Amino acid sequence: MDYLDWPFFEERHGALARELDAWAADNLIDAHGADVDAICRALVARLGRDGWLRHAVGSGNGAIDTRAICLIRETLARHAGLADFAFAMQGLGSGAISLFGTGEQKQRWLPRVAGGAAIAAFALSEPEAGSDVAAMRCAARRDGSEWVLDGEKTWISNGGIADFYVVFARSGEAGRGAKGISAFIVDAATPGLEIAERIDVIAPHPLARLRFTGCRVPAACLVGEEGQGFKVAMATLDVFRTSVAAAALGFARRALEQALARAQARPMFGKTLADFQLTQARLAQMALEIDAAALLTYRAAWLRDSGKRVTKEAAMAKLAATESAQRVIDGAVQLFGGQGVQSGQVVESLYREIRALRIYEGASEVQLLIIARELLAPKV
Numbered sequence: 227m228d229y230l231d232w233p234f235f236e237e238r239h240g241a242l243a244r245e246l247d248a249w250a251a252d253n254l255i256d257a258h259g260a261d262v263d264a265i266c267r268a269l270v271a272r273l274g275r276d277g278w279l280r281h282a283v284g285s286g287n288g289a290i291d292t293r294a295i296c297l298i299r300e301t302l303a304r305h306a307g308l309a310d311f312a313f314a315m316q317g318l319g320s321g322a323i324s325l326f327g328t329g330e331q332k333q334r335w336l337p338r339v340a341g342g343a344a345i346a347a348f349a350l351s352e353p354e355a356g357s358d359v360a361a362m363r364c365a366a367r368r369d370g371s372e373w374v375l376d377g378e379k380t381w382i383s384n385g386g387i388a389d390f391y392v393v394f395a396r397s398g399e400a401g402r403g404a405k406g407i408s409a410f411i412v413d414a415a416t417p418g419l420e421i422a423e424r425i426d427v428i429a430p431h432p433l434a435r436l437r438f439t440g441c442r443v444p445a446a447c448l449v450g451e452e453g454q455g456f457k458v459a460m461a462t463l464d465v466f467r468t469s470v471a472a473a474a475l476g477f478a479r480r481a482l483e484q485a486l487a488r489a490q491a492r493p494m495f496g497k498t499l500a501d502f503q504l505t506q507a508r509l510a511q512m513a514l515e516i517d518a519a520a521l522l523t524y525r526a527a528w529l530r531d532s533g534k535r536v537t538k539e540a541a542m543a544k545l546a547a548t549e550s551a552q553r554v555i556d557g558a559v560q561l562f563g564g565q566g567v568q569s570g571q572v573v574e575s576l577y578r579e580i581r582a583l584r585i586y587e588g589a590s591e592v593q594l595l596i597i598a599r600e601l602l603a604p605k606v
Contacts, residue, residue, distance in 0.1 A: 229520055234528040235293060242281075243297045249276065250305040257306035262430045263387050267345070269312035274342020282317030283336045284324050290317075290465055292527040296472035303476025307579040310473050311431050314466065315384045319346025321462040322392045322409055326450035331411060335390065347388035349379040349412075349436060350459055356381070357592040359394075359456060360404045364438065366395035371445050373397075373410060375438040378422065381586070385434025386421050389414050393438075394455045407455035411447045418442060429578040460537075467540045467587050468530065471523040471547035477580050478516050478551035481558040484573050485509060488561050499561065508557050515550035522546045538600035545593035548583045555580050 227247070230240035253272060259265055273279045281298055284290035295317060303310040320339045323331050338344035355361035364377025375395055382391070390413050397408035412419060418441030425433040450458045489500035489509060499505050523546075526539035558573045559566035566573050584590050 229517075229524075230297075232521075232524065234524040235297075239293050239297055242294055243301055246278065246298060246301045247305075249278075250301060250309070254302075254306040254309050257309045262308065263432055265308055266312050266384070266432055267387060269309050270316060270345055271342040273309070273313055273316075274340060278313065279316050279342055280340040282313055283320050283340045290321070290324060292465055292468055292530045293524065295465070295469045296523060296527045299469045300472040300476040300479070303473040303579075304480045305476075307429060307477070307575070308431060310476065311383070314469060314473065315348070316342075316346050317469070318348045318462065318466045319384065319388065319390075319392060321348070321465060322449050322458050323411065325461055325465075326409075326454075326458050328446075330446065331449065335411070338389075344389040345384055345387055347382055347384035347391045348462070349382050349385075349391045349393040351381045352378060353380050353435075357589055359407075359459065362394065362396055362407060364393070364395040366397045366408055366410065368397075368445075369442070372442045373408075373445060373448065375410065375412070375418070375441040375443065378435060378437050380423075380435040381425065382434050382436055383586075384432050385436060386424055387432045391419075391436070392449060393436075394459055395438075397452055397455070404456040406453050407459075408452050409449040409455040409458045410443055411449060412438075412441065412443055416441055416443060427582065429575075429582060463587055464536055464540055465530065467544050468523060468526045468536070470583055470587050471519065471526070471540075471543040474544075474547040474551035474580065474583050475516065475520055475523060477576050477583075478512075478519070478547075478554040481551075481555040481573060481576050482509075482512050482516060484576075485512065485558040485561050488558075492561075505561065508561065512554045512557050515554055519543070519547035519550045538597055541588070541593040541596040541600075544588065545590050545597070548580070549590055551580050552584060 230243055281294045299310050299314055302313055316339050323335055339346050352362055352364060366373045366375050390411055393410050393412045394407055396406055398406045418439050420437050421434050422437040423435040489505050490498055492499040523543040526536050526543040529539055530536045555576045559577055562573050565571055568574060
């Protein structure tokens with residue numbers, strides 16, 4: 227963990243990461259199993275009980291310590307993918323409230339999220355609108371003192387177990403494209419909201435398609451200003467997109483640990499696997515990719531904590547960290563040989579865990595478009 231001495235961090239960040247690493251070793255040994263809904267509920271409760279989720283919601287006045295979130299996600303991912311998922315979704319699901327919510331919204335939801343008493347979810351993607359948020363079709367119309375939501379959301383993490391969803395919907399003709407989208411807090415028990423489908427994926431976690439049919443929410447549930455939902459969503463993603471890179475780092479570091487142990491212990495032609503130059507070259511490349519991705523990740527986190535706009539830097543971090551982690555983990559699987567694809571092996575689990583990170587919160591190809599757009603934008 228010598229990277230904690232890098233100048234991106236303050237002393238408190240190193241203390242936080244080391245404390246969490248010790249906590250995770252004692253508390254995450256059972257963070258695996260078939261009933262992922264129950265495991266995630268238990269993990270949220272445990273992370274809240276022991277104070278880790280307060281970092282996910284920040285101070286409540288819009289100040290979120292991005293470096294702390296990234297270090298927590300990296301550490302949790304290294305120990306257990308579902309623990310990282312549980313922490314991240316509490317932050318992403320409540321992030322819009324932390325950044326743009328009213329005092330009443332923050333008071334109602336953030337303490338419960340931080341304490342693990344309420345599970346949060348972020349509902350942005352749709353069947354025909356994933357990376358292209360402007361193609362959103364879920365609609366919200368004003369009816370007196372209420373908003374009425376109709377449409378669908380899909381690929382919603384924590385779908386089916388969340389206590390509330392921050393839902394993005396098109397709220398008026400004022401804006402086609404990215405304009406005219408608003409954000410709403412929708413209690414999971416609200417009539418007209420149903421779980422239309424539970425979705426199974428290669429690295430299981432709670433995931434669902436939501437359907438809204440005449441779903442009425444009070445006007446007080448609007449997050450931020452009407453028609454500013456795209457801004458709310460992008461600002462939230464700018465925080466948590468960097469943390470996706472950190473989670474990828476955690477997976478990659480665990481894979482390198484496994485690969486090093488395997489290479490030094492595996493007999494091969496009277497030597498060990500680590501004695502061969504081909505193995506040494508692969509291990510060196512893995513270490514190089516991890517450090518390069520870590521530098522980009524924590525640069526982005528440090529810049530955001532310094533008050534800078536980090537759309538480009540966050541995209542670079544996510545792209546580099548997730549793509550390199552895929553290569554590092556694939557290399558670890560290769561070094562394990564047949565055991566690498568055996569169910570129950572750590573590297574086999576990591577291979578399944580990493581794949582989704584190259585897609586969610588903006589696929590790698592979208593990150594390239596964001597970086598190019600930022601490079602080509604007129605300089606003010």
